[in-house]
Amino acid sequence: MASTTVFTIANQKGGVGKTTTAVNLAAGLADLKIPTLLIDLDPQANATSGLGFEKEEGRSVYPVLMGEGSIEEMVIETGRKHLHLLPSEVDLAAAEIELAQKEDYLLQLKAALAPLFDSGDYRAVIIDCPPALGMLSMNSLAAADHLLVALQCEYLALEGLGQILSVVDRLRDAGVNDHLDVGGIIMTMFDVRTNLSREVVEEVRANLPEKIFDTVIPRTIRLSEAPSFGQTIFEYDKMNPGTTAYRNLAKEIAKRFGLKK
Ligand code: ATP
Ligand code: MG
Secondary structure: OOOOOOOOOOOOOOOOOHHHHHHHHHHHHHHOOEEEEEOOOOOOHHHHHOOOOOOOOOOOHHHHHHOOOOOHHHHEEEEEOEEEOOHHHHHHHHHHHHHOOOOOOOOOOHHHHHHHHHOOOOOOOEEEOOOOOOOHHHHHHHHEEEEEEEEEEOOOOOHHHHHHHOOOHHHHOOOOOOEEEEEEEEEEEEHHHHHHHHHHHHHHHHHHHOOOOOOOOOOOOOOOHHHHHHHOHHOOOOHHHHHHHHHHHHHHHHHHHHOOO
16 A cells, blocks of 8 residues: 655745645645545635635644544545545644644644554645744644645745745754655746746746746636635636646646655
């Protein structure tokens, strides 16, 4: 049986396409018949609502982090084949403070999620993080095999990248997660009408040629509309360039990490 590969989409910067990528990449992997679990680790719960689910008090990883309840009971079958969701709700915000008071505070999430990772039910896990390198994001990095960085095609994109990459090095050097690596960089919100987008992609490609994914996610209004209908881009608009892009990204990731049997 193939093991579970855990990806976290973490980045200190807000509004760069983390959640859009987490939801649609997870849906894209599920479309490839890869059993996938999407974990919403952001108290804003945008991934939860993006898949069409209401926030539900007491239903997130939070109670399990606090030693209550079982993680399996928190998971939602999304009604989509091969795609399950561990939702979030606002209580999870308290974890930022409460985790900091625990011993081994960086390894709490990994312990809470272990039954899901070890169950054999999932080939891929995608974790959507809040826009800060706080306790939740750091715990996700400690629990993950690969960091995926969503990088918006904008001026100074590389500067923000440096910070998250150095966090990966520090966690590895400190022995918190000795096999964590940067799985890849996903360029988001590419605007075909501007030279800037093209220049930014070229700059990142020149600096990190083996990390950047070939697939670039275009800026398209349909990707921003889909979550308000609780739909993935595959459900909302089958023909959109954003749909093609997330399908290609899922294929590229399945290939790079050997997710297909
Ligand atoms: P946060 O840091 O708040 O969690 P985020 O990094 O998860 O934000 P998203 O929520 O995915 O970012 O995207 C921010 C906004 O940009 C949202 O309104 C989203 O719908 C929109 N958006 C994301 N990707 C695209 C895209 N490729 N084209 C157009 N709009 C997009
Ligand atoms: Mg988000």
